[in-house]
Amino acid sequence: MTSVGFIGLGNIGKPMALRLAAQAPARGLTLTVYDVAPEPLAELEAAGAKVAGSVAELAADVDVLCVMVRDDDQVRDVLGEVLGVAGDRLTVVVHSTVAPATPAELAATAARHGVRLLDAPVSGGSMGASAGTLAIMVGGSDDAFAAARPVLDAMGSKVVHAGPIGAGTTFKLARNLMHFVAFTAATEAQRLAEAAGLDLKALGDVVRHTDAITGGPGAIMHRETAAPIPEGDFWHGVFTHVRALGEKDLGFATDLADQLGVEVPLARLALERLGPGLGLDKLDQRTPTDQRTPADQRTPSDHTEESA
Incomplete structure:
Protein backbone atom coordinates (compact mmCIF):
# COMPACT_ATOMS: atom_id res chain seq x y z
CA MET A 1 0.00 0.00 0.00
CA THR A 2 1.10 3.55 -0.72
CA SER A 3 0.15 6.02 1.99
CA VAL A 4 -0.98 9.35 0.51
CA GLY A 5 -1.51 12.67 2.25
CA PHE A 6 -3.44 15.62 0.83
CA ILE A 7 -3.23 19.17 2.22
CA GLY A 8 -5.49 21.93 0.92
CA LEU A 9 -9.16 21.13 0.30
CA GLY A 10 -10.32 24.18 -1.60
CA ASN A 11 -12.24 24.54 -4.85
CA ILE A 12 -9.93 22.20 -6.77
CA GLY A 13 -8.11 20.45 -3.92
CA LYS A 14 -11.30 19.02 -2.44
CA PRO A 15 -12.54 17.30 -5.62
CA MET A 16 -8.99 16.06 -6.26
CA ALA A 17 -8.91 14.52 -2.79
CA LEU A 18 -12.42 13.09 -3.18
CA ARG A 19 -11.32 11.49 -6.42
CA LEU A 20 -8.34 9.98 -4.60
CA ALA A 21 -10.59 8.68 -1.83
CA ALA A 22 -12.85 6.99 -4.38
CA GLN A 23 -9.92 5.48 -6.27
CA ALA A 24 -7.74 4.54 -3.31
CA PRO A 25 -8.95 0.98 -2.54
CA ALA A 26 -8.68 -0.21 -6.15
CA ARG A 27 -5.26 1.38 -6.63
CA GLY A 28 -3.64 0.20 -3.42
CA LEU A 29 -3.62 3.63 -1.80
CA THR A 30 -4.62 4.95 1.60
CA LEU A 31 -5.53 8.60 2.05
CA THR A 32 -5.11 11.03 4.94
CA VAL A 33 -6.15 14.67 4.58
CA TYR A 34 -5.70 17.98 6.36
CA ASP A 35 -7.17 21.47 5.98
CA VAL A 36 -7.77 24.40 8.31
CA ALA A 37 -11.52 24.34 7.45
CA PRO A 38 -13.62 21.64 9.17
CA GLU A 39 -16.32 21.26 6.49
CA PRO A 40 -14.23 19.67 3.72
CA LEU A 41 -12.53 17.46 6.31
CA ALA A 42 -15.90 16.06 7.32
CA GLU A 43 -16.78 15.45 3.66
CA LEU A 44 -13.50 13.61 3.04
CA GLU A 45 -13.90 11.55 6.18
CA ALA A 46 -17.35 10.50 5.02
CA ALA A 47 -15.75 9.49 1.71
CA GLY A 48 -13.34 7.15 3.50
CA ALA A 49 -10.26 9.28 4.12
CA LYS A 50 -8.53 9.60 7.47
CA VAL A 51 -8.31 13.09 8.94
CA ALA A 52 -5.08 14.36 10.50
CA GLY A 53 -4.99 16.90 13.28
CA SER A 54 -2.10 18.89 11.78
CA VAL A 55 0.30 19.11 8.85
CA ALA A 56 3.04 17.53 10.96
CA GLU A 57 0.83 14.61 12.03
CA LEU A 58 -0.06 13.91 8.42
CA ALA A 59 3.47 14.28 7.04
CA ALA A 60 5.03 11.92 9.57
CA ASP A 61 3.24 8.89 8.19
CA VAL A 62 2.82 9.17 4.40
CA ASP A 63 4.83 8.19 1.33
CA VAL A 64 3.43 10.79 -1.09
CA LEU A 65 2.17 14.17 0.08
CA CYS A 66 0.04 16.30 -2.27
CA VAL A 67 -0.13 20.03 -1.54
CA MET A 68 -2.83 22.23 -3.09
CA VAL A 69 -2.79 25.52 -1.17
CA ARG A 70 -3.29 29.09 -2.31
CA ASP A 71 0.12 30.59 -3.08
CA ASP A 72 3.91 30.45 -2.74
CA ASP A 73 3.93 31.57 0.88
CA GLN A 74 1.42 28.93 1.93
CA VAL A 75 3.41 26.24 0.10
CA ARG A 76 6.56 27.36 1.94
CA ASP A 77 4.71 27.29 5.27
CA VAL A 78 3.42 23.77 4.63
CA LEU A 79 6.83 22.52 3.52
CA GLY A 80 8.44 24.02 6.61
CA GLU A 81 6.12 22.02 8.84
CA VAL A 82 6.56 18.88 6.73
CA LEU A 83 10.35 18.85 6.72
CA GLY A 84 10.56 18.87 10.48
CA VAL A 85 8.97 15.42 10.72
CA ALA A 86 9.29 13.80 7.27
CA GLY A 87 11.22 10.62 6.69
CA ASP A 88 13.53 10.13 3.75
CA ARG A 89 10.94 8.06 1.86
CA LEU A 90 8.66 11.08 1.38
CA THR A 91 7.84 12.60 -2.01
CA VAL A 92 6.10 15.99 -1.86
CA VAL A 93 3.94 16.93 -4.87
CA VAL A 94 3.16 20.65 -5.13
CA HIS A 95 -0.01 21.13 -7.19
CA SER A 96 -0.30 24.86 -6.48
CA THR A 97 0.67 27.14 -9.36
CA VAL A 98 3.66 29.09 -8.04
CA ALA A 99 6.26 31.52 -9.39
CA PRO A 100 8.73 30.08 -11.93
CA ALA A 101 11.70 30.11 -9.54
CA THR A 102 9.85 28.68 -6.54
CA PRO A 103 9.96 24.93 -7.40
CA ALA A 104 13.78 24.83 -7.59
CA GLU A 105 14.00 26.72 -4.31
CA LEU A 106 11.58 24.33 -2.61
CA ALA A 107 13.28 21.26 -4.07
CA ALA A 108 16.70 22.40 -2.81
CA THR A 109 15.29 22.95 0.67
CA ALA A 110 13.54 19.56 0.64
CA ALA A 111 16.67 17.76 -0.59
CA ARG A 112 18.63 18.94 2.44
CA HIS A 113 16.17 16.90 4.52
CA GLY A 114 16.28 13.87 2.22
CA VAL A 115 12.82 14.64 0.79
CA ARG A 116 12.03 14.56 -2.94
CA LEU A 117 9.80 17.26 -4.43
CA LEU A 118 7.82 17.61 -7.65
CA ASP A 119 6.04 20.64 -9.04
CA ALA A 120 2.81 19.35 -10.58
CA PRO A 121 0.25 22.05 -11.36
CA VAL A 122 -3.03 20.97 -12.89
CA SER A 123 -5.36 22.10 -15.67
CA GLY A 124 -9.02 21.24 -16.03
CA GLY A 125 -10.66 23.07 -13.14
CA SER A 126 -12.99 21.65 -10.53
CA MET A 127 -14.94 19.70 -13.18
CA GLY A 128 -11.81 17.89 -14.31
CA ALA A 129 -10.81 17.30 -10.70
CA SER A 130 -14.18 15.72 -9.91
CA ALA A 131 -14.12 13.51 -13.00
CA GLY A 132 -10.47 12.51 -12.67
CA THR A 133 -9.70 14.02 -16.06
CA LEU A 134 -7.20 16.69 -15.04
CA ALA A 135 -4.06 17.34 -17.03
CA ILE A 136 -1.17 17.19 -14.54
CA MET A 137 2.13 18.74 -15.67
CA VAL A 138 5.06 17.48 -13.63
CA GLY A 139 8.60 18.71 -13.10
CA GLY A 140 11.20 16.76 -11.13
CA SER A 141 13.50 13.75 -11.09
CA ASP A 142 12.60 10.41 -12.64
CA ASP A 143 12.59 8.62 -9.30
CA ALA A 144 10.34 11.19 -7.65
CA PHE A 145 7.96 11.04 -10.62
CA ALA A 146 7.89 7.23 -10.47
CA ALA A 147 7.07 7.36 -6.75
CA ALA A 148 4.17 9.75 -7.28
CA ARG A 149 2.85 8.35 -10.57
CA PRO A 150 0.21 5.98 -9.09
CA VAL A 151 -1.25 8.89 -7.14
CA LEU A 152 -1.22 11.24 -10.12
CA ASP A 153 -2.88 8.63 -12.32
CA ALA A 154 -5.75 8.42 -9.86
CA MET A 155 -6.47 12.14 -10.27
CA GLY A 156 -5.69 12.89 -13.91
CA SER A 157 -6.19 11.34 -17.32
CA LYS A 158 -3.27 13.26 -18.85
CA VAL A 159 -0.09 13.08 -16.76
CA VAL A 160 2.97 14.63 -18.43
CA HIS A 161 6.50 14.44 -17.04
CA ALA A 162 7.57 17.76 -18.54
CA GLY A 163 11.21 17.68 -17.41
CA PRO A 164 13.34 18.63 -14.39
CA ILE A 165 12.11 20.57 -11.39
CA GLY A 166 10.26 23.70 -12.47
CA ALA A 167 9.24 22.29 -15.84
CA GLY A 168 5.71 21.51 -14.66
CA THR A 169 5.20 25.12 -13.56
CA THR A 170 6.61 26.48 -16.83
CA PHE A 171 4.33 24.09 -18.75
CA LYS A 172 1.31 25.36 -16.80
CA LEU A 173 2.23 29.02 -17.28
CA ALA A 174 2.63 28.52 -21.04
CA ARG A 175 -0.71 26.77 -21.19
CA ASN A 176 -2.44 29.48 -19.16
CA LEU A 177 -0.84 32.29 -21.13
CA MET A 178 -2.76 31.00 -24.13
CA HIS A 179 -5.87 30.42 -22.02
CA PHE A 180 -6.18 33.96 -20.70
CA VAL A 181 -5.03 35.71 -23.87
CA ALA A 182 -7.80 33.73 -25.60
CA PHE A 183 -10.26 34.91 -22.93
CA THR A 184 -9.22 38.49 -23.64
CA ALA A 185 -9.68 37.92 -27.36
CA ALA A 186 -13.13 36.52 -26.59
CA THR A 187 -14.06 39.79 -24.88
CA GLU A 188 -13.11 41.66 -28.07
CA ALA A 189 -15.24 39.29 -30.14
CA GLN A 190 -18.16 39.81 -27.76
CA ARG A 191 -17.92 43.59 -28.00
CA LEU A 192 -17.81 43.39 -31.80
CA ALA A 193 -20.77 41.00 -31.92
CA GLU A 194 -22.78 43.08 -29.44
CA ALA A 195 -22.15 46.26 -31.43
CA ALA A 196 -23.44 44.41 -34.49
CA GLY A 197 -26.61 43.36 -32.64
CA LEU A 198 -25.82 39.66 -32.36
CA ASP A 199 -26.82 37.19 -29.65
CA LEU A 200 -23.73 36.75 -27.47
CA LYS A 201 -24.92 33.51 -25.89
CA ALA A 202 -25.45 32.02 -29.33
CA LEU A 203 -21.94 33.13 -30.31
CA GLY A 204 -20.55 31.39 -27.22
CA ASP A 205 -22.42 28.21 -28.16
CA VAL A 206 -20.90 28.29 -31.64
CA VAL A 207 -17.37 28.89 -30.27
CA ARG A 208 -17.62 25.96 -27.86
CA HIS A 209 -19.13 23.74 -30.57
CA THR A 210 -16.46 24.43 -33.17
CA ASP A 211 -13.55 24.37 -30.70
CA ALA A 212 -14.68 20.88 -29.66
CA ILE A 213 -14.40 19.85 -33.32
CA THR A 214 -11.22 21.64 -34.38
CA GLY A 215 -9.29 21.61 -31.10
CA GLY A 216 -9.26 25.39 -30.76
CA PRO A 217 -5.81 27.04 -30.52
CA GLY A 218 -4.24 23.66 -29.78
CA ALA A 219 -4.95 22.61 -33.36
CA ILE A 220 -1.78 24.36 -34.58
CA MET A 221 0.45 22.94 -31.83
CA HIS A 222 1.90 19.83 -33.45
CA ARG A 223 5.43 20.96 -34.36
CA GLU A 224 8.42 20.21 -32.11
CA THR A 225 9.85 23.72 -32.56
CA ALA A 226 8.65 27.29 -32.94
CA ALA A 227 11.49 28.07 -35.40
CA PRO A 228 10.76 29.44 -38.90
CA ILE A 229 9.48 26.79 -41.30
CA PRO A 230 11.50 26.17 -44.46
CA GLU A 231 9.69 26.07 -47.77
CA GLY A 232 8.93 22.50 -48.77
CA ASP A 233 8.24 21.47 -45.19
CA PHE A 234 4.77 19.91 -44.75
CA TRP A 235 3.82 22.54 -42.17
CA HIS A 236 4.81 25.41 -44.47
CA GLY A 237 1.93 24.58 -46.77
CA VAL A 238 -0.52 23.97 -43.92
CA PHE A 239 0.33 27.18 -42.08
CA THR A 240 0.43 29.26 -45.26
CA HIS A 241 -3.21 28.25 -45.71
CA VAL A 242 -3.99 29.01 -42.07
CA ARG A 243 -2.30 32.38 -42.38
CA ALA A 244 -4.19 33.31 -45.54
CA LEU A 245 -7.53 32.49 -43.93
CA GLY A 246 -6.58 34.17 -40.67
CA GLU A 247 -5.34 37.40 -42.21
CA LYS A 248 -8.38 37.57 -44.48
CA ASP A 249 -10.84 37.13 -41.61
CA LEU A 250 -8.91 39.34 -39.21
CA GLY A 251 -8.84 42.02 -41.89
CA PHE A 252 -12.60 41.79 -42.35
CA ALA A 253 -13.14 41.81 -38.56
CA THR A 254 -10.96 44.87 -37.95
CA ASP A 255 -12.67 46.67 -40.86
CA LEU A 256 -16.03 45.91 -39.24
CA ALA A 257 -14.71 47.08 -35.87
CA ASP A 258 -13.72 50.39 -37.46
CA GLN A 259 -17.20 50.77 -38.92
CA LEU A 260 -18.84 50.01 -35.56
CA GLY A 261 -16.40 52.02 -33.44
CA VAL A 262 -15.21 48.99 -31.42
CA GLU A 263 -11.68 48.79 -30.05
CA VAL A 264 -10.01 45.46 -30.97
CA PRO A 265 -6.29 45.86 -30.15
CA LEU A 266 -5.63 42.12 -29.85
CA ALA A 267 -7.15 41.48 -33.26
CA GLY A 275 2.31 34.84 -39.91
CA PRO A 276 5.64 35.31 -38.09
CA GLY A 277 4.20 33.48 -35.09
CA LEU A 278 3.37 30.50 -37.27
CA GLY A 279 6.98 30.46 -38.47
CA LEU A 280 6.38 32.02 -41.89
CA ASP A 281 8.40 34.82 -43.46
CA LYS A 282 6.83 38.23 -43.63
CA LEU A 283 4.75 38.88 -46.71
CA ASP A 284 4.99 42.10 -48.69
CA GLN A 285 3.50 45.22 -47.19
CA ARG A 286 0.10 45.03 -48.88
CA THR A 287 -2.78 45.31 -46.46
CA PRO A 288 -4.97 42.24 -45.85
CA THR A 289 -7.71 43.96 -47.86
CA ASP A 290 -5.34 44.30 -50.83
CA GLN A 291 -4.48 40.61 -50.60
CA ARG A 292 -8.05 39.36 -50.82
CA THR A 293 -8.83 37.41 -53.96
CA PRO A 294 -12.03 38.38 -55.81
CA ALA A 295 -14.71 35.74 -55.31
CA ASP A 296 -14.86 34.88 -59.00
CA GLN A 297 -11.09 34.13 -59.06
CA ARG A 298 -10.87 31.84 -56.01
CA THR A 299 -9.97 28.20 -56.25
CA PRO A 300 -12.18 25.60 -54.50
CA SER A 301 -9.75 25.45 -51.58
CA ASP A 302 -10.13 29.21 -51.05
CA HIS A 303 -13.75 28.67 -50.11
CA THR A 304 -12.77 26.64 -47.04
CA GLU A 305 -13.47 29.18 -44.32
CA GLU A 306 -12.49 27.07 -41.29
CA SER A 307 -8.87 27.41 -40.29
CA ALA A 308 -6.96 24.84 -38.23
Missing part, protein backbone atom coordinates in the same frame (compact mmCIF):
# COMPACT_ATOMS: atom_id res chain seq x y z
CA ARG A 268 -4.88 44.13 -34.78
CA LEU A 269 -1.85 42.63 -33.05
CA ALA A 270 -2.86 39.17 -34.27
CA LEU A 271 -3.14 40.47 -37.82
CA GLU A 272 0.44 41.73 -37.57
CA ARG A 273 1.92 38.70 -35.80
CA LEU A 274 0.01 35.67 -37.01
Whole structure:
Protein backbone atom coordinates (compact mmCIF):
# COMPACT_ATOMS: atom_id res chain seq x y z
CA MET A 1 0.00 0.00 0.00
CA THR A 2 1.10 3.55 -0.72
CA SER A 3 0.15 6.02 1.99
CA VAL A 4 -0.98 9.35 0.51
CA GLY A 5 -1.51 12.67 2.25
CA PHE A 6 -3.44 15.62 0.83
CA ILE A 7 -3.23 19.17 2.22
CA GLY A 8 -5.49 21.93 0.92
CA LEU A 9 -9.16 21.13 0.30
CA GLY A 10 -10.32 24.18 -1.60
CA ASN A 11 -12.24 24.54 -4.85
CA ILE A 12 -9.93 22.20 -6.77
CA GLY A 13 -8.11 20.45 -3.92
CA LYS A 14 -11.30 19.02 -2.44
CA PRO A 15 -12.54 17.30 -5.62
CA MET A 16 -8.99 16.06 -6.26
CA ALA A 17 -8.91 14.52 -2.79
CA LEU A 18 -12.42 13.09 -3.18
CA ARG A 19 -11.32 11.49 -6.42
CA LEU A 20 -8.34 9.98 -4.60
CA ALA A 21 -10.59 8.68 -1.83
CA ALA A 22 -12.85 6.99 -4.38
CA GLN A 23 -9.92 5.48 -6.27
CA ALA A 24 -7.74 4.54 -3.31
CA PRO A 25 -8.95 0.98 -2.54
CA ALA A 26 -8.68 -0.21 -6.15
CA ARG A 27 -5.26 1.38 -6.63
CA GLY A 28 -3.64 0.20 -3.42
CA LEU A 29 -3.62 3.63 -1.80
CA THR A 30 -4.62 4.95 1.60
CA LEU A 31 -5.53 8.60 2.05
CA THR A 32 -5.11 11.03 4.94
CA VAL A 33 -6.15 14.67 4.58
CA TYR A 34 -5.70 17.98 6.36
CA ASP A 35 -7.17 21.47 5.98
CA VAL A 36 -7.77 24.40 8.31
CA ALA A 37 -11.52 24.34 7.45
CA PRO A 38 -13.62 21.64 9.17
CA GLU A 39 -16.32 21.26 6.49
CA PRO A 40 -14.23 19.67 3.72
CA LEU A 41 -12.53 17.46 6.31
CA ALA A 42 -15.90 16.06 7.32
CA GLU A 43 -16.78 15.45 3.66
CA LEU A 44 -13.50 13.61 3.04
CA GLU A 45 -13.90 11.55 6.18
CA ALA A 46 -17.35 10.50 5.02
CA ALA A 47 -15.75 9.49 1.71
CA GLY A 48 -13.34 7.15 3.50
CA ALA A 49 -10.26 9.28 4.12
CA LYS A 50 -8.53 9.60 7.47
CA VAL A 51 -8.31 13.09 8.94
CA ALA A 52 -5.08 14.36 10.50
CA GLY A 53 -4.99 16.90 13.28
CA SER A 54 -2.10 18.89 11.78
CA VAL A 55 0.30 19.11 8.85
CA ALA A 56 3.04 17.53 10.96
CA GLU A 57 0.83 14.61 12.03
CA LEU A 58 -0.06 13.91 8.42
CA ALA A 59 3.47 14.28 7.04
CA ALA A 60 5.03 11.92 9.57
CA ASP A 61 3.24 8.89 8.19
CA VAL A 62 2.82 9.17 4.40
CA ASP A 63 4.83 8.19 1.33
CA VAL A 64 3.43 10.79 -1.09
CA LEU A 65 2.17 14.17 0.08
CA CYS A 66 0.04 16.30 -2.27
CA VAL A 67 -0.13 20.03 -1.54
CA MET A 68 -2.83 22.23 -3.09
CA VAL A 69 -2.79 25.52 -1.17
CA ARG A 70 -3.29 29.09 -2.31
CA ASP A 71 0.12 30.59 -3.08
CA ASP A 72 3.91 30.45 -2.74
CA ASP A 73 3.93 31.57 0.88
CA GLN A 74 1.42 28.93 1.93
CA VAL A 75 3.41 26.24 0.10
CA ARG A 76 6.56 27.36 1.94
CA ASP A 77 4.71 27.29 5.27
CA VAL A 78 3.42 23.77 4.63
CA LEU A 79 6.83 22.52 3.52
CA GLY A 80 8.44 24.02 6.61
CA GLU A 81 6.12 22.02 8.84
CA VAL A 82 6.56 18.88 6.73
CA LEU A 83 10.35 18.85 6.72
CA GLY A 84 10.56 18.87 10.48
CA VAL A 85 8.97 15.42 10.72
CA ALA A 86 9.29 13.80 7.27
CA GLY A 87 11.22 10.62 6.69
CA ASP A 88 13.53 10.13 3.75
CA ARG A 89 10.94 8.06 1.86
CA LEU A 90 8.66 11.08 1.38
CA THR A 91 7.84 12.60 -2.01
CA VAL A 92 6.10 15.99 -1.86
CA VAL A 93 3.94 16.93 -4.87
CA VAL A 94 3.16 20.65 -5.13
CA HIS A 95 -0.01 21.13 -7.19
CA SER A 96 -0.30 24.86 -6.48
CA THR A 97 0.67 27.14 -9.36
CA VAL A 98 3.66 29.09 -8.04
CA ALA A 99 6.26 31.52 -9.39
CA PRO A 100 8.73 30.08 -11.93
CA ALA A 101 11.70 30.11 -9.54
CA THR A 102 9.85 28.68 -6.54
CA PRO A 103 9.96 24.93 -7.40
CA ALA A 104 13.78 24.83 -7.59
CA GLU A 105 14.00 26.72 -4.31
CA LEU A 106 11.58 24.33 -2.61
CA ALA A 107 13.28 21.26 -4.07
CA ALA A 108 16.70 22.40 -2.81
CA THR A 109 15.29 22.95 0.67
CA ALA A 110 13.54 19.56 0.64
CA ALA A 111 16.67 17.76 -0.59
CA ARG A 112 18.63 18.94 2.44
CA HIS A 113 16.17 16.90 4.52
CA GLY A 114 16.28 13.87 2.22
CA VAL A 115 12.82 14.64 0.79
CA ARG A 116 12.03 14.56 -2.94
CA LEU A 117 9.80 17.26 -4.43
CA LEU A 118 7.82 17.61 -7.65
CA ASP A 119 6.04 20.64 -9.04
CA ALA A 120 2.81 19.35 -10.58
CA PRO A 121 0.25 22.05 -11.36
CA VAL A 122 -3.03 20.97 -12.89
CA SER A 123 -5.36 22.10 -15.67
CA GLY A 124 -9.02 21.24 -16.03
CA GLY A 125 -10.66 23.07 -13.14
CA SER A 126 -12.99 21.65 -10.53
CA MET A 127 -14.94 19.70 -13.18
CA GLY A 128 -11.81 17.89 -14.31
CA ALA A 129 -10.81 17.30 -10.70
CA SER A 130 -14.18 15.72 -9.91
CA ALA A 131 -14.12 13.51 -13.00
CA GLY A 132 -10.47 12.51 -12.67
CA THR A 133 -9.70 14.02 -16.06
CA LEU A 134 -7.20 16.69 -15.04
CA ALA A 135 -4.06 17.34 -17.03
CA ILE A 136 -1.17 17.19 -14.54
CA MET A 137 2.13 18.74 -15.67
CA VAL A 138 5.06 17.48 -13.63
CA GLY A 139 8.60 18.71 -13.10
CA GLY A 140 11.20 16.76 -11.13
CA SER A 141 13.50 13.75 -11.09
CA ASP A 142 12.60 10.41 -12.64
CA ASP A 143 12.59 8.62 -9.30
CA ALA A 144 10.34 11.19 -7.65
CA PHE A 145 7.96 11.04 -10.62
CA ALA A 146 7.89 7.23 -10.47
CA ALA A 147 7.07 7.36 -6.75
CA ALA A 148 4.17 9.75 -7.28
CA ARG A 149 2.85 8.35 -10.57
CA PRO A 150 0.21 5.98 -9.09
CA VAL A 151 -1.25 8.89 -7.14
CA LEU A 152 -1.22 11.24 -10.12
CA ASP A 153 -2.88 8.63 -12.32
CA ALA A 154 -5.75 8.42 -9.86
CA MET A 155 -6.47 12.14 -10.27
CA GLY A 156 -5.69 12.89 -13.91
CA SER A 157 -6.19 11.34 -17.32
CA LYS A 158 -3.27 13.26 -18.85
CA VAL A 159 -0.09 13.08 -16.76
CA VAL A 160 2.97 14.63 -18.43
CA HIS A 161 6.50 14.44 -17.04
CA ALA A 162 7.57 17.76 -18.54
CA GLY A 163 11.21 17.68 -17.41
CA PRO A 164 13.34 18.63 -14.39
CA ILE A 165 12.11 20.57 -11.39
CA GLY A 166 10.26 23.70 -12.47
CA ALA A 167 9.24 22.29 -15.84
CA GLY A 168 5.71 21.51 -14.66
CA THR A 169 5.20 25.12 -13.56
CA THR A 170 6.61 26.48 -16.83
CA PHE A 171 4.33 24.09 -18.75
CA LYS A 172 1.31 25.36 -16.80
CA LEU A 173 2.23 29.02 -17.28
CA ALA A 174 2.63 28.52 -21.04
CA ARG A 175 -0.71 26.77 -21.19
CA ASN A 176 -2.44 29.48 -19.16
CA LEU A 177 -0.84 32.29 -21.13
CA MET A 178 -2.76 31.00 -24.13
CA HIS A 179 -5.87 30.42 -22.02
CA PHE A 180 -6.18 33.96 -20.70
CA VAL A 181 -5.03 35.71 -23.87
CA ALA A 182 -7.80 33.73 -25.60
CA PHE A 183 -10.26 34.91 -22.93
CA THR A 184 -9.22 38.49 -23.64
CA ALA A 185 -9.68 37.92 -27.36
CA ALA A 186 -13.13 36.52 -26.59
CA THR A 187 -14.06 39.79 -24.88
CA GLU A 188 -13.11 41.66 -28.07
CA ALA A 189 -15.24 39.29 -30.14
CA GLN A 190 -18.16 39.81 -27.76
CA ARG A 191 -17.92 43.59 -28.00
CA LEU A 192 -17.81 43.39 -31.80
CA ALA A 193 -20.77 41.00 -31.92
CA GLU A 194 -22.78 43.08 -29.44
CA ALA A 195 -22.15 46.26 -31.43
CA ALA A 196 -23.44 44.41 -34.49
CA GLY A 197 -26.61 43.36 -32.64
CA LEU A 198 -25.82 39.66 -32.36
CA ASP A 199 -26.82 37.19 -29.65
CA LEU A 200 -23.73 36.75 -27.47
CA LYS A 201 -24.92 33.51 -25.89
CA ALA A 202 -25.45 32.02 -29.33
CA LEU A 203 -21.94 33.13 -30.31
CA GLY A 204 -20.55 31.39 -27.22
CA ASP A 205 -22.42 28.21 -28.16
CA VAL A 206 -20.90 28.29 -31.64
CA VAL A 207 -17.37 28.89 -30.27
CA ARG A 208 -17.62 25.96 -27.86
CA HIS A 209 -19.13 23.74 -30.57
CA THR A 210 -16.46 24.43 -33.17
CA ASP A 211 -13.55 24.37 -30.70
CA ALA A 212 -14.68 20.88 -29.66
CA ILE A 213 -14.40 19.85 -33.32
CA THR A 214 -11.22 21.64 -34.38
CA GLY A 215 -9.29 21.61 -31.10
CA GLY A 216 -9.26 25.39 -30.76
CA PRO A 217 -5.81 27.04 -30.52
CA GLY A 218 -4.24 23.66 -29.78
CA ALA A 219 -4.95 22.61 -33.36
CA ILE A 220 -1.78 24.36 -34.58
CA MET A 221 0.45 22.94 -31.83
CA HIS A 222 1.90 19.83 -33.45
CA ARG A 223 5.43 20.96 -34.36
CA GLU A 224 8.42 20.21 -32.11
CA THR A 225 9.85 23.72 -32.56
CA ALA A 226 8.65 27.29 -32.94
CA ALA A 227 11.49 28.07 -35.40
CA PRO A 228 10.76 29.44 -38.90
CA ILE A 229 9.48 26.79 -41.30
CA PRO A 230 11.50 26.17 -44.46
CA GLU A 231 9.69 26.07 -47.77
CA GLY A 232 8.93 22.50 -48.77
CA ASP A 233 8.24 21.47 -45.19
CA PHE A 234 4.77 19.91 -44.75
CA TRP A 235 3.82 22.54 -42.17
CA HIS A 236 4.81 25.41 -44.47
CA GLY A 237 1.93 24.58 -46.77
CA VAL A 238 -0.52 23.97 -43.92
CA PHE A 239 0.33 27.18 -42.08
CA THR A 240 0.43 29.26 -45.26
CA HIS A 241 -3.21 28.25 -45.71
CA VAL A 242 -3.99 29.01 -42.07
CA ARG A 243 -2.30 32.38 -42.38
CA ALA A 244 -4.19 33.31 -45.54
CA LEU A 245 -7.53 32.49 -43.93
CA GLY A 246 -6.58 34.17 -40.67
CA GLU A 247 -5.34 37.40 -42.21
CA LYS A 248 -8.38 37.57 -44.48
CA ASP A 249 -10.84 37.13 -41.61
CA LEU A 250 -8.91 39.34 -39.21
CA GLY A 251 -8.84 42.02 -41.89
CA PHE A 252 -12.60 41.79 -42.35
CA ALA A 253 -13.14 41.81 -38.56
CA THR A 254 -10.96 44.87 -37.95
CA ASP A 255 -12.67 46.67 -40.86
CA LEU A 256 -16.03 45.91 -39.24
CA ALA A 257 -14.71 47.08 -35.87
CA ASP A 258 -13.72 50.39 -37.46
CA GLN A 259 -17.20 50.77 -38.92
CA LEU A 260 -18.84 50.01 -35.56
CA GLY A 261 -16.40 52.02 -33.44
CA VAL A 262 -15.21 48.99 -31.42
CA GLU A 263 -11.68 48.79 -30.05
CA VAL A 264 -10.01 45.46 -30.97
CA PRO A 265 -6.29 45.86 -30.15
CA LEU A 266 -5.63 42.12 -29.85
CA ALA A 267 -7.15 41.48 -33.26
CA ARG A 268 -4.88 44.13 -34.78
CA LEU A 269 -1.85 42.63 -33.05
CA ALA A 270 -2.86 39.17 -34.27
CA LEU A 271 -3.14 40.47 -37.82
CA GLU A 272 0.44 41.73 -37.57
CA ARG A 273 1.92 38.70 -35.80
CA LEU A 274 0.01 35.67 -37.01
CA GLY A 275 2.31 34.84 -39.91
CA PRO A 276 5.64 35.31 -38.09
CA GLY A 277 4.20 33.48 -35.09
CA LEU A 278 3.37 30.50 -37.27
CA GLY A 279 6.98 30.46 -38.47
CA LEU A 280 6.38 32.02 -41.89
CA ASP A 281 8.40 34.82 -43.46
CA LYS A 282 6.83 38.23 -43.63
CA LEU A 283 4.75 38.88 -46.71
CA ASP A 284 4.99 42.10 -48.69
CA GLN A 285 3.50 45.22 -47.19
CA ARG A 286 0.10 45.03 -48.88
CA THR A 287 -2.78 45.31 -46.46
CA PRO A 288 -4.97 42.24 -45.85
CA THR A 289 -7.71 43.96 -47.86
CA ASP A 290 -5.34 44.30 -50.83
CA GLN A 291 -4.48 40.61 -50.60
CA ARG A 292 -8.05 39.36 -50.82
CA THR A 293 -8.83 37.41 -53.96
CA PRO A 294 -12.03 38.38 -55.81
CA ALA A 295 -14.71 35.74 -55.31
CA ASP A 296 -14.86 34.88 -59.00
CA GLN A 297 -11.09 34.13 -59.06
CA ARG A 298 -10.87 31.84 -56.01
CA THR A 299 -9.97 28.20 -56.25
CA PRO A 300 -12.18 25.60 -54.50
CA SER A 301 -9.75 25.45 -51.58
CA ASP A 302 -10.13 29.21 -51.05
CA HIS A 303 -13.75 28.67 -50.11
CA THR A 304 -12.77 26.64 -47.04
CA GLU A 305 -13.47 29.18 -44.32
CA GLU A 306 -12.49 27.07 -41.29
CA SER A 307 -8.87 27.41 -40.29
CA ALA A 308 -6.96 24.84 -38.23
